[in-house]
Amino acid sequence: MNSIRLLHIDDEPDIRDVVALSLGIDPEFVVRGCNSGADGLVAATEWRPDVILLDVMMPGMDGPTMLSKLRENPMTGGIPVVFLTARVQSSERARLESLGAAGVIAKPFDPMTFAASVRSQMQPANAG
Numbered sequence: 001m002n003s004i005r006l007l008h009i010d011d012e013p014d015i016r017d018v019v020a021l022s023l024g025i026d027p028e029f030v031v032r033g034c035n036s037g038a039d040g041l042v043a044a045t046e047w048r049p050d051v052i053l054l055d056v057m058m059p060g061m062d063g064p065t066m067l068s069k070l071r072e073n074p075m076t077g078g079i080p081v082v083f084l085t086a087r088v089q090s091s092e093r094a095r096l097e098s099l100g101a102a103g104v105i106a107k108p109f110d111p112m113t114f115a116a117s118v119r120s121q122m123q124p125a126n127a128g
Contacts (some may be wrong), residue, residue, distance in 0.1 A: 004050050004051065005049040007032050008032070008052075009035075009054050010084065011055065011058040016035070019033070019084075022115065023115050029118075037058055037062070051082060051118065055083075056087065057085070063085075085104060086107045092104075
């Protein structure tokens with residue numbers, strides 16, 4: 001069984017807990033959480049996750065800014081990033097995907113189907 005290393009960056013501890021529990025249902029996910037974009041950049045470089053789940057709205061460095069910084073670094077540039085956001089209008093989804101996101105998952109989400117939702121959006125950033 002292959003493991004899927006998922007880095008989750010969200011400033012809300014309750015959301016980090018729910019994501020960890022939801023993904024814990026799937027034995028292939030290995031989850032590491034960070035509470036800020038700055039910490040997430042360090043973790044992405046050091047831990048080399050297979051996918052990053054990234055909150056859009058965070059203090060300090062928001063998700064789109066963090067995505068831009070990930071793409072600038074050759075070590076993290078190809079890691080698929082899936083945004084997690086409460087703003088799910090089609091225009092916002094299109095904007096996030098135009099920034100290079102692999103996908104967008106709406107909050108709130110169903111904890112029982114969350115792992116499948118993440119898996120369905122895990123194509124590499126440079127995949128056509």
